[in-house]
Amino acid sequence: MQLQWWCSAQSTAWDWTWQPYPGVWLFIGLIAIGWLRAERSRSPDDRERQVRRRLSFGAGLLCLWLALDWPIAALGAGYLASVHMLQYLMIMLLAPPLLLMGWPRASYRRLADSRLLPVVRVLTHPLVALALFGVVVYWTHLPGVVDVWMASQLGSLALDLAWLLGGLVFWWPVVAPVPERPRFPYGIKMGYLFLATVINTLPYAFLTFGELPLYGLYELAPPVAGITTRLDQQAAGLLMKMGGGLILWTWITILFIRWFQRESADDAVRPA
Amino acid sequence: MVLVRWGRLLAVLLVAAGAVAGCRMDAPERGAAREREAETGFRGRVQADPAPRPDFVLNDARGGTFDFRAETDGYLTLLFFGYTHCPDVCPIHMSSIAAVKRDLGTEFGRHTKVVFVTVDPKRDTPERLVSWLGNFDPDFVGLYGDPATIDSLQVRLGLPPAVVPDTAAEDYVVGHGSPVIAWPANDSVRVDFPFGTRQEDWRHDLEKLAALDGSGD
Numbered sequence: 001m002q003l004q005w006w007c008s009a010q011s012t013a014w015d016w017t018w019q020p021y022p023g024v025w026l027f028i029g030l031i032a033i034g035w036l037r038a039e040r041s042r043s044p045d046d047r048e049r050q051v052r053r054r055l056s057f058g059a060g061l062l063c064l065w066l067a068l069d070w071p072i073a074a075l076g077a078g079y080l081a082s083v084h085m086l087q088y089l090m091i092m093l094l095a096p097p098l099l100l101m102g103w104p105r106a107s108y109r110r111l112a113d114s115r116l117l118p119v120v121r122v123l124t125h126p127l128v129a130l131a132l133f134g135v136v137v138y139w140t141h142l143p144g145v146v147d148v149w150m151a152s153q154l155g156s157l158a159l160d161l162a163w164l165l166g167g168l169v170f171w172w173p174v175v176a177p178v179p180e181r182p183r184f185p186y187g188i189k190m191g192y193l194f195l196a197t198v199i200n201t202l203p204y205a206f207l208t209f210g211e212l213p214l215y216g217l218y219e220l221a222p223p224v225a226g227i228t229t230r231l232d233q234q235a236a237g238l239l240m241k242m243g244g245g246l247i248l249w250t251w252i253t254i255l256f257i258r259w260f261q262r263e264s265a266d267d268a269v270r271p272a
Numbered sequence: 273m274v275l276v277r278w279g280r281l282l283a284v285l286l287v288a289a290g291a292v293a294g295c296r297m298d299a300p301e302r303g304a305a306r307e308r309e310a311e312t313g314f315r316g317r318v319q320a321d322p323a324p325r326p327d328f329v330l331n332d333a334r335g336g337t338f339d340f341r342a343e344t345d346g347y348l349t350l351l352f353f354g355y356t357h358c359p360d361v362c363p364i365h366m367s368s369i370a371a372v373k374r375d376l377g378t379e380f381g382r383h384t385k386v387v388f389v390t391v392d393p394k395r396d397t398p399e400r401l402v403s404w405l406g407n408f409d410p411d412f413v414g415l416y417g418d419p420a421t422i423d424s425l426q427v428r429l430g431l432p433p434a435v436v437p438d439t440a441a442e443d444y445v446v447g448h449g450s451p452v453i454a455w456p457a458n459d460s461v462r463v464d465f466p467f468g469t470r471q472e473d474w475r476h477d478l479e480k481l482a483a484l485d486g487s488g489d
Contacts, residue, residue, distance in 0.1 A: 013359030211375065212472045219368070220468060222360040226407065228367055229471075 007068070008156040009078030013222040016071070023157070024068045031099075032061060041106040057102020064095040068160060077150055080227065081207070081218040082235035084150075088140070088163060089239065093247045096167035100175045108178040121179045124172040126192050134199045136166030141203045147217045170196070174251070186259035190252045200244045207237030305473050314463050314480065315473040316454065319430075322462040325349060325455045328425055330389065333401035333414035340387065343413075344455075347385045348482050352452045353426055353434065355392035356404040357443075361450045361467045363408075369452070370408035372474040380482055383457065386412045391422060391434035391448045429453060456484035 005023035035057055066072055067090035076084035111117060122128060139145060140159050149155030173181060174189050184192075206214060213219035213229045305315040312318040325341055332338040340351075350369060354362035366388070373381055388405055390396035393416045396404075401414030423433035431449035450467035454477070461484065463477060 011360070212475070213470070216468075216470055219470060220364055223363050223367065228371065230371060 004153055006153040006157045006160075007070070007073035007077045008153045009150045009217055009221070010074075011078075011222075014075070014079050014224045019070045019074060021069055021073065023153075024065070024073070027068070028061065028065045031064075035061075035103065038104045038107045041104065053102050053104070055102075056098045060095045060098030060100075060102055063090050063098065064164070067091045067095070075224065077156055078217065079221045079224045080232050080236075081215055082232050082239055084146070084218075085207075085236040085239045086243070087160075089243045089247065091160060092136070092163040092167035092170070093244055096164065097171040097175045097251070100168065100171055105177070108176065112178045117179060120172075123169055124176070124179075126173045126181075126184055126188070129169045129173055130192060130195060130199075132166055133170040133196060136162050137199055137203065143214045143216070146215050150217055174255075186255050186262070190255050190259075193248045193252050193255070197245055197248050200240055200248075204237045204241040207240065208234050209237075305469070309476070314461075314477050316463040316465040316469065316477050317451070319462040319464060322455075322460070324459040325351075326425065326428060328421075330415040330417040330421070331398070333398040333405075333416060335398075338387075338413060338415050344385045344387065346457050347383055348454070348456050348478070350384070350386045350452050350454050351389070351429075352387070353389050353391050353422070353431065353448055355390050355434075355446050355448070356396050356400055357392065358446070358448075361448075365450075365452055365465075365467070365469075366405070366408040366412070368469065368471050368474055370412070372471050372478060373409060375475060376478065376482070380478075381411065383482065384478075387415060388412055389415045389417075389422060389425075391419075391426075392436060392446050393417070393419065393422075394436070395442070454478075454481055456481040458484055460484055 004019070004021060007019075007021050007024070067087045072083060072087060072090075076087040111120065123132075140162055145159075149159055173184055174193065210233065213233055215233070218232060219229045308317060309315045325344060327341040329337050329339045352362075352365060354365070356362070369386055373384060373386070386409065388401070390401060396414075396416060398414070398416065401416065405412040405414045419434075419436070426433050426449060431451070432447075434449075435447035437444045437446075451464040452469075454463045454465065455461070461481075463481065465474070465477070
């Protein structure tokens with residue numbers, strides 16, 4: 001099998017022989033180097049927060065790496081739509097909030113003082129971020145896009161980047177401290193995430209209840225472990241709905257708990 | 273004022289999204305199937321000079337012999353030459369045909385025969401043929417015979433004879449023609465389905481072929 005720098009669809013039968021993807025290692029390495037450089041600046045965080053932040057970044061980077069490297073990326077690129085969907089969940093919904101929460105606070109403060117802030121403010125406005133999320137989710141699941149783009153390494157890279165960047169923009173207003181958005185409190189954040197579960201519903205319905213296979217790429221791929229195309233497609237749809245729902249509702253629950261704790265703390269300090 | 277500004281921005285984004293999503297980005301094989309449909313009414317390849325289904329007798333994997341012309345007379349018939357260790361073309365064709373046959377219902381199934389002739393009799397024992405085909409549809413017929421007979425049959429049908437490597441190894445790959453050949457019950461046309469035929473195309477053409485039932489309707 002020919003060496004690929006980024007994983008794309010192959011017409012060969014699937015086997016469990018490990019494949020290297022140097023482009024993925026470089027990409028993950030660059031993110032790690034960027035984070036280490038940002039970490040060098042003194043952080044005012046206490047020890048416990050620092051550990052939590054580092055764990056969060058490590059988990060996010062690991063999640064991203066697993067999604068982009070063998071075997072998940074190889075199976076998702078050209079064999080199973082359900083694994084492609086798992087990649088979507090990992091790259092767009094799971095990794096971005098962990099990466100954003102793990103990024104050093106000092107970097108956010110520098111961003112707040114930089115000329116980039118107005119751009120970030122517009123791009124990460126909840127309405128814009130939600131619209132972008134919808135565009136990326138629908139566009140990257142169109143059969144014409146998946147069938148054509150996943151066949152080349154550049155196309156596959158473009159889809160992965162669309163997921164990652166779309167995910168970072170989508171999660172930014174929920175977890176990033178800059179810019180401050182006093183009119184985007186916990187309750188609205190929960191509604192924002194709920195709307196994302198609604199956006200996921202349309203592709204889920206097409207995948208799960210479609211009579212015929214949507215993606216030629218997976219329909220005509222060498223079979224893996226006797227899994228039929230239709231079963232694979234239904235699994236992809238269910239994974240999108242249930243896996244995506246699980247991630248988003250977990251976050252909604254976390255936000256609710258934080259909101260409740262904040263309210264309780266405020267009540268405690270409020271004079272009777 | 274702020275709301276108007278955000279509203280405009282959102283509208284621009286949505287229009288851009290619509291423009292991108294509306295672009296046609298079909299894979300190449302979709303275009304070819306549509307072109308064939310516009311020319312002939314079928315998405316598979318219609319043979320210009322259709323000969324009637326061939327007359328041959330091979331061994332049936334379930335026991336006895338199978339007289340192809342006699343056994344399939346009056347049925348919509350699909351014939352394919354492949355092998356059970358095939359990593360891609362054969363299982364994909366069989367899986368697609370089985371799925372569409374199920375979709376089209378029992379009445380369609382009763383009037384259709386799918387015949388699979390192995391080009392790798394060394395490894396495809398009768399038991400293996402029955403078991404492998406049964407994974408897709410227990411009604412699929414598996415045939416085997418001596419390689420010279422099967423080679424000449426493929427040539428008669430305009431297919432390249434299979435290339436089986438001369439090796440003692442067990443995990444070899446066999447080169448073989450990829451189309452599935454279909455005849456309606458009345459033999460009025462022969463349609464070849466190349467590898468890359470989507471289930472949507474199978475369904476379209478098999479429904480049309482089933483309608484050519486020999487009654488002249």
